[in-house]
Amino acid sequence: MTATAATEGRTPLVRVSNVSKRFGGITAVNDVSFDVYPGEILGLIGPNGCGKTTLFNCVLGQYRSDSGTVTVGDTEVTNWMPHRRAKYGLARTFQLLQVFDSMTVRDNLMTAAQPHISTIAGQLFKSPNLSLDDPVDAVLNRFRLGHLADEYAANLSFGQKKLLDTAMAFMSTPEVVFLDEPAGGVNPGMLGDLEGRIRELNTEQGVTFAIVEHNMEFIFGLASRVIVMAEGSILMEGTPAEERADPRVVKVYLGA
């Protein structure tokens, strides 16, 4: 893949090489390669059905790709189960809200954190909260969910669920977080808040992000590098400024 000026000479954190995924006769992702560099916010845009989410699913292990490899650092994770990739530092959210409705906000965050601090056997004999109260409180405060800690997730509003959903991805102190449409259905006021959270985590804690998004203003304001996909392949890669000007991107996506 062609490296832009910003990424030249750096070692990628996640390297995706020649990944393809077919469903029956449809090729959803066709020989896609890209890198995620440490500390960056990478945007991934493209029209509906261009394979962004399928690509995420291949990288995170929800789907097994038909060909190609996914490497994290020096370790190839192509055939790993999703939970193993999660433990290795890859966290994600899904396009549709996925929180555990029958649990409180606090328990949702505990559930997200507990696989990363203790073995399965060890969990049975430790106290139920696994001394996770402090990290959970920290995330609750960061995402302004503190007043809802003992509320059941099913009772939250859409926006609050969205915050919880995103917050859960950070409970494992991940290296890379893959967000699938974090701004989808979020009102403008909260959008700024969400953008602030992401930027904060990126600069203060050095969390790397890869974000699929339809909201152009949101992603162009946030990302340092944006990949444009169309029909299962990568159309171009560059800085937000370059892409705004590129006629191909305007044609397939921004709408002419």
Place this chain on the structure above:
Amino acid sequence: MSGRDQIVDDRDLTRAKSEDRGVLSPLLIAGLTLAMAFLVWFPIGRSEFTPVMWLWVLVLAGVVAANLLIPRASRNGTAVRIMSTVCFVAFLIVFPFGRANSTLTDFGLYAVFSVCVIGMNLMFGYAGQVSIAQAAFLGIGAYTSVLLDTGREIEAFGIVINLPDLPFLLTVVIAIAVAMLFSILIGMAGLRVRGPWLAFVTLAFNVLVYIVFNNEVGITNGSRGIIVRRQDLEVLGIDMTPLQNYYYLCLAFLVLTMIIVWWIVRSPWGRSFKAIRDNSQRASSLGIDVRTYTLLAFAIGSGLAGGAGALYARLLEYIEPRSFFLGQSFDFLFATVIGGLGTLVGPLIGTSFITIISDSLRVLGDWYRFWFGLLAIVVLIVAPRGIAGSFNLLRARIAAKRRGS
């Protein structure tokens, strides 16, 4: 299954927490202690239906009312929960004491089947995996225990083997281990599929196990069954010949199971199970090993049924393949659902339907099965989320109404 209603309930309770000052606690504890004193004090029943029964009904009504009216997340609530559990166990200890063997058998079956239903609830109610093979594991446990502690001679594939005569408690442990082993083997293949398909796989396994019990005459004595007397059975120095002594062994097993499952459910495992039930894709993306956890729930649930099977054989002093066929599995499933999925008390309520309540209806004559079916339908229409689940909903409504006034 996630239960929005349950959630409404607990939100009310959280609010109630701040209002509650705990002044009721001493009164409550005194009241419930008095109720329990009644239970122990009265020389209960030479015959089955006595005026004393009405006292039991009063105490039951008291316990239900206390649970209904007092918010759970308060000091009073905690007192109520502890006292209710103690009352319940006290009832199971005191009530069958000195009663006829038929009553003792009924209560023994209640204890043994409760363990099976608790196991099924762990798989279905908490981890969300439907298994309809609980009777097969009950049977595996029963045959394992009977074959290993009677010194029988069996013939398999033309070879005659003399089986050992192991101590009873050891065979209970082996029965649990064997049931777990089978469940892991079945689970490794079966848990690749979910929902109704998993139910079909386990259903087929139940049929398979029944056929083996029925056809391997050399080992299981086929459809004629095996008679296993308690005559020379001694556990920890106590003679198990009287049914009453054996009943208390079954009860001890039930109480132990309740404690173990309570421990599992409140540990991080409980959260992982619920996470897998609510959304397994999300659970795995957060690092929860879905396959291992579902296998664990399956193995523990089936292992409990195996242990229950070992006790079941000596309780009835007779086992036959028919007792472990699909009908029994569906009874367990029915008890799990009617009691309340994913609740700790649910199985204890549900099992009374398939043992004590269905047996008491025998006084209605030949049509008692019909009336039982009708009762079941009515209960499921009135309380669609099981009795425990609907009870929680009712409690929330009452709490909301009181706050409103």
